[in-house]
Amino acid sequence: MRWICALIQKDLLQTYRDKLSLLFTFLLPVVFTMFFGFLFGGVEGSSLPVAVVNQDPSGGTAAQLLKILENSDVVMLVQYDAKEAERAVADNRVAAALIIPRGFSSNTSSQETTSVNIVRNPESSGGRTACSAVRQAVGRVNGGRLAAQTALAALFPGIDPTDDPQRWSRALNAANAAMAKPALSIDLQSSGARAGEIPRGFDMSSPGMLINWILFGLLGSAITMVIERQNGALRRLLTTRVRPWQIIAGKGGAMITMTLAQQVVLIGLGQFAFGVHYLRSPGALALTMITLSVMSAALGLMLATLLRSEAALIAALVIVSMVLAALGGAWFPLEVTGPTFAAIGHLSPAAWVLDALRAIILRGWSVGQILPYLGAAWGYTVVFLGIALWRFRFE
Amino acid sequence: MGFIEADNLRKQFDPPRGVIAVDGVSFAIEAGEIYSLLGPNGAGKTTVISILSCLLRPTEGDARVGGNSVVHQAAAVKSLIGMVPQDIALYMDLSARENLVFWGKMYGMVGAELNRRVDEVLELIDLKDRQRERVDKYSGGMKRRVNIGVALLHRPQALYLDEPTVGIDPQSRRAILDAILEFRNQGMTILYTTHYMAEAQELSDRIGIMDHGRMIAEGTHEELVRIVGEDAHVQLSVDRNLEALMNVWPTLDGVGTVSAENGKITLLVHDATSTLPYLFETAQREGARITEISVMEPNLEMVFLHLTGRALRD
Numbered sequence: 001m002r003w004i005c006a007l008i009q010k011d012l013l014q015t016y017r018d019k020l021s022l023l024f025t026f027l028l029p030v031v032f033t034m035f036f037g038f039l040f041g042g043v044e045g046s047s048l049p050v051a052v053v054n055q056d057p058s059g060g061t062a063a064q065l066l067k068i069l070e071n072s073d074v075v076m077l078v079q080y081d082a083k084e085a086e087r088a089v090a091d092n093r094v095a096a097a098l099i100i101p102r103g104f105s106s107n108t109s110s111q112e113t114t115s116v117n118i119v120r121n122p123e124s125s126g127g128r129t130a131c132s133a134v135r136q137a138v139g140r141v142n143g144g145r146l147a148a149q150t151a152l153a154a155l156f157p158g159i160d161p162t163d164d165p166q167r168w169s170r171a172l173n174a175a176n177a178a179m180a181k182p183a184l185s186i187d188l189q190s191s192g193a194r195a196g197e198i199p200r201g202f203d204m205s206s207p208g209m210l211i212n213w214i215l216f217g218l219l220g221s222a223i224t225m226v227i228e229r230q231n232g233a234l235r236r237l238l239t240t241r242v243r244p245w246q247i248i249a250g251k252g253g254a255m256i257t258m259t260l261a262q263q264v265v266l267i268g269l270g271q272f273a274f275g276v277h278y279l280r281s282p283g284a285l286a287l288t289m290i291t292l293s294v295m296s297a298a299l300g301l302m303l304a305t306l307l308r309s310e311a312a313l314i315a316a317l318v319i320v321s322m323v324l325a326a327l328g329g330a331w332f333p334l335e336v337t338g339p340t341f342a343a344i345g346h347l348s349p350a351a352w353v354l355d356a357l358r359a360i361i362l363r364g365w366s367v368g369q370i371l372p373y374l375g376a377a378w379g380y381t382v383v384f385l386g387i388a389l390w391r392f393r394f395e
Numbered sequence: 396m397g398f399i400e401a402d403n404l405r406k407q408f409d410p411p412r413g414v415i416a417v418d419g420v421s422f423a424i425e426a427g428e429i430y431s432l433l434g435p436n437g438a439g440k441t442t443v444i445s446i447l448s449c450l451l452r453p454t455e456g457d458a459r460v461g462g463n464s465v466v467h468q469a470a471a472v473k474s475l476i477g478m479v480p481q482d483i484a485l486y487m488d489l490s491a492r493e494n495l496v497f498w499g500k501m502y503g504m505v506g507a508e509l510n511r512r513v514d515e516v517l518e519l520i521d522l523k524d525r526q527r528e529r530v531d532k533y534s535g536g537m538k539r540r541v542n543i544g545v546a547l548l549h550r551p552q553a554l555y556l557d558e559p560t561v562g563i564d565p566q567s568r569r570a571i572l573d574a575i576l577e578f579r580n581q582g583m584t585i586l587y588t589t590h591y592m593a594e595a596q597e598l599s600d601r602i603g604i605m606d607h608g609r610m611i612a613e614g615t616h617e618e619l620v621r622i623v624g625e626d627a628h629v630q631l632s633v634d635r636n637l638e639a640l641m642n643v644w645p646t647l648d649g650v651g652t653v654s655a656e657n658g659k660i661t662l663l664v665h666d667a668t669s670t671l672p673y674l675f676e677t678a679q680r681e682g683a684r685i686t687e688i689s690v691m692e693p694n695l696e697m698v699f700l701h702l703t704g705r706a707l708r709d
C-alpha cells in the first residue's frame with residue numbers, strides 16, 4: 001500500500017503542475033454545465049416556471065390559490081406584471097401565465113362565478129402540465145367553498161351563507177382543513193422522470209456534463225503514463241522494489257482519486273449552486289460516484305495502454321468522451337430521441353451511469369433501485385480493465 | 396570469482412525468427428573494477444545490461460551478481476545494483492529533489508533516512524543549489540547527473556551505466572567520468588557501456604569489445620592493443636618518385652611492412668618519433684617531398700577495424 005500511495009502522490013503532483021489538465025478537469029465542465037443548463041431552460045430544477053400576475057393582492061381567495069400552487073412541485077411561481085407575462089409565455093421563458101383579476105376574492109365571496117385567466121402556448125407540453133396544475137388548485141379552492149356553503153345551507157336554511165362573515169370564515173376554514181386530508185386520494189407513481197417527464201435545466205446539464213468531462217479528470221495521469229513508457233521511467237520502476245501490479249494499481253488509483261475529486265467539486269456545485277438534488281439519496285450517490293470513477297479509470301488505463309503517443313492519447317480521450325457522452329444522453333435527453341436511439345444510446349456506458357444519476361436527482365432512488373444501472377457500468381469496467389491488463393506493456 | 400558473472404548469455408527477441416541481440420556472451424567483473432562494454436550501435440550492449448538488471452530474461456544462459464542468479468533471484472540482484480538507463484528516465488515536470496524522493500520511496504526508503512540520503516546524493520551529483528528546479532529546465536549534463544543520482548539512492552554495490560555521456564558537452568562529460576572513477580575508488584563495481592573508444596580507454600580496468608551480439612575481444616587496454624601489434628601506422632603521400640621510395644623505406648631501421656594504395660603509403664614503424672626524421676631525409680635525397688603525413692598509435696579503433704574490417708564509428 002505504501003508503494004501504491006507514493007505512486008498516486010507522484011501522479012497527483014504532476015497533474016497539479018499541469019495547469020491545462022486542471023482547466024479541463026474543473027473549469028470547462030462548470031462553464032459547460034451553465035451553458036447547457038440555460039440552453040435547456042429553467043433555472044430552477046425540474047418544476048415548470050409559471051408567471052403570476054396578481055391583480056388582487058389583498059384578497060384571501062387569491063392568497064389561498066397561490067399558496068396551494070406554491071406548495072406544488074409541478075410549477076414554480078414567478079411574479080410578473082401583465083404585459084411582461086404574455087411576452088414571457090411567447091418567448092417560452094415560462095410554461096404559462098396565471099392572471100388573477102382585480103376583485104377576484106370579493107367576487108368569490110359572493111355567489112357569483114368568477115374566473116382566473118391562463119395564458120399558455122398551445123404547443124407546449126409544459127403549458128398543458130402547468131394548466132392542469134392550476135386547474136387542480138382552483139378545484140381545491142372551489143371544493144372548500146362548496147363544502148362550506150352546503151354545510152351552512154343545511155344548518156341554516158334560507159339564510160345566505162355569507163351573511164355572517166364570522167360564521168362563513170369558520171366554516172370555510174374547517175372545510176379547507178378537511179380538504180387537506182382527503183378521504184380519497186390518488187398515489188401517482190411515475191415510471192419516467194417526474195412532472196414534465198424529461199429532465200430540464202441543470203437537472204439535465206449537471207450530470208450530463210459531469211459524464212462528458214469525467215475522462216479529463218484522468219488526463220494528467222494518462223499522459224504521464226504514455227511519457228513514462230516513452231522515456232523508460234516505467235521500465236526503470238521495474239529495477240526498484242516496487243512490483244508490476246503495484247505500478248498499475250498506482251496508476252489506476254491516481255485516476256480514481258482525480259476523478260473522484262472532480263466529481264465532488266462538480267456535484268457539490270450542482271447541489272449548492274445550481275439546485276440539483278443530488279443529495280436526495282446519499283448512499284446511492286456515493287455508490288454511483290465510485291462506479292463512475294472506477295469505470296473511467298479503467299477506460300483511461302485502457303487508452304493509455306493502447307496508445308503510444310501523447311498526441312494520440314489526447315485525441316482519443318477527447319473523441320471517446322464526446323462520443324460516449326453524446327450517445328449516452330449527456331448533451332440532450334435520450335427520451336426526446338425515441339426508443340430506437342435510446343436503445344442504441346445504452347450501448348454507451350455513460351447512458352447507464354446517467355440513468356442512475358437522474359434517478360437519484362429526480363426520484364430519489366435508493367441503492368437497491370439503481371443497482372441494475374450500475375451493474376451494467378461494472379460490466380463495462382471489467383471489459384476495459386481486462387483489455388488494459390492484457391495489453392499492458394512497460395516499454 | 397567475479398562479483399558479476401555472465402555465463403553464455405543469449406537473447407533472441409520474439410523467437411523463433413526475431414533478432415538475436417546477444418549471442419553467447421560470457422565475462423566476469425571483479426569487485427571494485429570498472430568494466431566497459433565497447434561496441435557500435437546495435438552491438439547488444441543495452442540488451443546485456445537489461446539481462447543483468449533482471450529486466451530481460453535471457454533466452455539461454457544465466458548471470459550472477461554477488462552470487463545471485465538474475466533469472467531466479469531477481470529481488471536479491473536488484474537490491475545490489477543501481478541501473479542508469481540510456482534514456483533520461485525521469486519526471487521532467489518534477490524537480491531534482493522531488494524525483495529523488497519519489498525514486499527513493501520506490502527503493503523502499505522512508506522518512507528521515509530518505510531525506511538524508513537525498514541530500515547526500517544531491518551533493519554527489521553536485522545539484523544541491525538547483526535541487527528545486529524542474530528537471531526540464533536543466534541542461535543535458537544536469538539531467539544526466541540526476542539520472543545517475545537516482546541509481547545511487549539505495550547505496551548499490553554495483554552500478555550499471557548505459558551510455559551515460561551521450562549528447563552532452565565535454566565539460567559535463569568530464570564531470571561524469573570523474574564521478575565514476577570516484578565511485579570505483581569508494582569500492583563500487585562498475586559496468587559501463589559506450590561506443591566512444593576514448594572513454595573506454597580512459598576509464599576502464601578491463602574492456603569487452605562487442606559486435607553483432609558477440610564478445611569479439613576482451614582484456615585490459617594494453618592487452619587489446621597488442622592484438623594489432625605495437626607498431627604505429629604512418630600514412631603519407633609524396634609528390635614524386637613513389638616507386639623508388641617504396642624500395643628504400645623497407646630497408647630503414649625500425650620500419651616493418653610498407654604498402655601503397657591509391658598513391659598513399661602506409662608504413663608500420665616501431666617508434667614513430669625516432670623514425671620520422673629518416674623518412675623525410677630519404678625522401679629529400681630521392682628528390683621527392685612528403686605532402687601529407689599522419690601517425691596513428693595503436694588503439695582500440697584499430698583493434699576493432701582489425702577484428703571486424705569495419706570502423707567503430709558508423
Ligand SMILES: Nc1ncnc2c1ncn2[C@@H]1O[C@H](COP(=O)(O)OP(=O)(O)O)[C@@H](O)[C@H]1O
Pocket residue numbers: 408414415416434435436437438439440441442443
Ligand atoms: N525490444 C526489442 N525487440 C526487438 N529487437 C530489439 C529489441 N531491443 C533491441 N533489439 C535489437 O537488438 C539488437 C541489439 O540492441 P541493443 O542491445 O540495444 O544494442 P546497443 O545497446 O549495443 O546499441 C539491435 O539489433 C536491436 O535492434
Ligand SMILES: [Mg+2]
Pocket residue numbers: 437440441442481557558
Ligand atoms: Mg544501447
